[in-house]
Amino acid sequence: MATVAPTTDRGSAGVRAAVERLYRDELRAEAPQWERDAGVPRSVFERLGAIGAFEARWPGGALGQGDFDVAETVVRETALASVGACIALGTHLEAYFRALARCEYGRAVWDDALAGRRVGALSVTEATGGSTPTTCHTVADRSGDGWVLSGHKHYVSNMRAATDCVVFARTGDRTDLTSFTLFVVPLDAPHVRLTPHRMSAARASATAMLDMSGVQVGDERRVGRVGSGLMLLLELLRAERLGAACAGLAVAELCLETALAFADRRRIGDVPLRLHQAIAHRLANVASEIAAGRALLAESLEAARNRRITSAEAGQAKLVLNRVAWHAADEAMQVLAGRGFTEETGLSQIWRDIRIGRIGGGTDEVQLELIAQSLRPGELADHPVVVAAAESGGMA
Numbered sequence: 001m002a003t004v005a006p007t008t009d010r011g012s013a014g015v016r017a018a019v020e021r022l023y024r025d026e027l028r029a030e031a032p033q034w035e036r037d038a039g040v041p042r043s044v045f046e047r048l049g050a051i052g053a054f055e056a057r058w059p060g061g062a063l064g065q066g067d068f069d070v071a072e073t074v075v076r077e078t079a080l081a082s083v084g085a086c087i088a089l090g091t092h093l094e095a096y097f098r099a100l101a102r103c104e105y106g107r108a109v110w111d112d113a114l115a116g117r118r119v120g121a122l123s124v125t126e127a128t129g130g131s132t133p134t135t136c137h138t139v140a141d142r143s144g145d146g147w148v149l150s151g152h153k154h155y156v157s158n159m160r161a162a163t164d165c166v167v168f169a170r171t172g173d174r175t176d177l178t179s180f181t182l183f184v185v186p187l188d189a190p191h192v193r194l195t196p197h198r199m200s201a202a203r204a205s206a207t208a209m210l211d212m213s214g215v216q217v218g219d220e221r222r223v224g225r226v227g228s229g230l231m232l233l234l235e236l237l238r239a240e241r242l243g244a245a246c247a248g249l250a251v252a253e254l255c256l257e258t259a260l261a262f263a264d265r266r267r268i269g270d271v272p273l274r275l276h277q278a279i280a281h282r283l284a285n286v287a288s289e290i291a292a293g294r295a296l297l298a299e300s301l302e303a304a305r306n307r308r309i310t311s312a313e314a315g316q317a318k319l320v321l322n323r324v325a326w327h328a329a330d331e332a333m334q335v336l337a338g339r340g341f342t343e344e345t346g347l348s349q350i351w352r353d354i355r356i357g358r359i360g361g362g363t364d365e366v367q368l369e370l371i372a373q374s375l376r377p378g379e380l381a382d383h384p385v386v387v388a389a390a391e392s393g394g395m396a
């Protein structure tokens with residue numbers, strides 16, 4: 001259990017320093033066990049709660065943007081310990097609090113959620129495809145003062161620690177912007193059944209199927225207005241994707257440092273591996289991609305701090321940083337070669353886990369769709385080459 005003393009400085013910088021200490025001194029060493037146990041225990045949420053991590057993320061509640069610096073630190077430190085844990089923790093840190101802030105039930109359990117005693121998950125994906133949430137078959141029907149939910153969800157993370165799950169459900173007949181609503185469903189309610197997925201990697205995410213067959217919840221667990229679910233989900237996804245971008249950067253940096261450390265010490269003949277051009281250029285490529293990705297992420301975080309970030313901007317950050325992370329992990333694997341492929345160094349775990357960055361929270365293809373839809377003529381629209389291209393494009 002926690003040995004890091006609760007911080008006395010509950011401000012942003014003090015809490016971030018305490019989070020870094022907790023991970024460095026304790027949680028990094030515990031993370032391999034989370035992978036073996038297929039999930040992050042609730043005690044980890046309680047330890048983060050005790051040092052004020054969730055409270056500092058959401059000072060004064062979660063209706064605004066909150067403190068992004070704290071979110072970035074928690075996500076970064078968790079990703080450096082375990083990518084799977086980062087998926088689990090991210091849903092509590094972002095989706096759960098944003099949902100609680102918009103429902104009556106949330107006011108009753110807010111302090112417990114800040115303390116990590118109540119923990120949240122997010123359930124959207126169904127067999128019809130995570131890329132198209134509007135194909136949702138889970139229904140919530142009115143019943144007396146409350147609701148009855150029925151449906152079958154796939155890939156719900158954080159199922160080892162979670163007490164509640166934010167569920168995306170259909171409350172209208174049509175498929176338009178107003179046909180869906182979010183509910184906070186207690187996971188110990190009658191007629192809730194969880195069946196773990198057998199994941200190939202990132203097992204600490206504790207990802208399971210969620211069956212609901214007539215689960216009754218009170219109206220106080222409805223999130224926002226009836227019919228606001230899709231708009232709220234987009235907000236949750238923007239936050240999740242920005243978090244995934246932060247995690248991608250952390251993992252990419254870890255992989256580059258791992259490869260550098262190995263290539264410095266390993267000698268081929270009399271020459272350190274690092275000085276062989278074929279390896280040096282791999283490292284240089286990854287370092288350049290990280291530098292570009294870091295700049296993009298800084299811009300995205302700045303946008304999120306100052307205004308509402310767009311889905312295309314959050315998607316671009318997630319897409320780029322997770323491609324960079326995947327490439328960095330694969331190049332590190334090439335540099336460490338056999339030693340990387342064994343379980344000895346821990347690199348193989350990262351290499352397997354980070355592949356989820358291009359799938360979870362919306363695939364690369366979904367992000368590209370969002371980015372493509374946002375593309376507009378820019379400030380070079382009157383450049384002669386652009387004008388000529390436009391004119392020739394309009395010719396029959």
Ligand SMILES: Cc1cc2nc3c(=O)[nH]c(=O)nc-3n(C[C@H](O)[C@H](O)[C@H](O)COP(=O)(O)OP(=O)(O)OC[C@H]3O[C@@H](n4cnc5c(N)ncnc54)[C@H](O)[C@@H]3O)c2cc1C
Nearest residue numbers: 122123124125129130131155156157359360361362363365
């Ligand atoms: C470890 C893990 C944890 C997860 N955690 C959660 C969670 O906590 N909550 C949750 O709700 N979900 C979760 N997911 C689900 C995840 O969000 C989905 O896997 C993801 O959104 C993709 O959905 P899908 O797997 O159903 O693939 P599909 O949507 O069926 O897509 C299959 C392929 O088709 C492509 N495709 C789809 N639409 C288009 C298009 N318009 N144009 C081009 N290509 C397209 C996709 O990019 C993909 O390559 C998790 C998944 C994993 C693996």
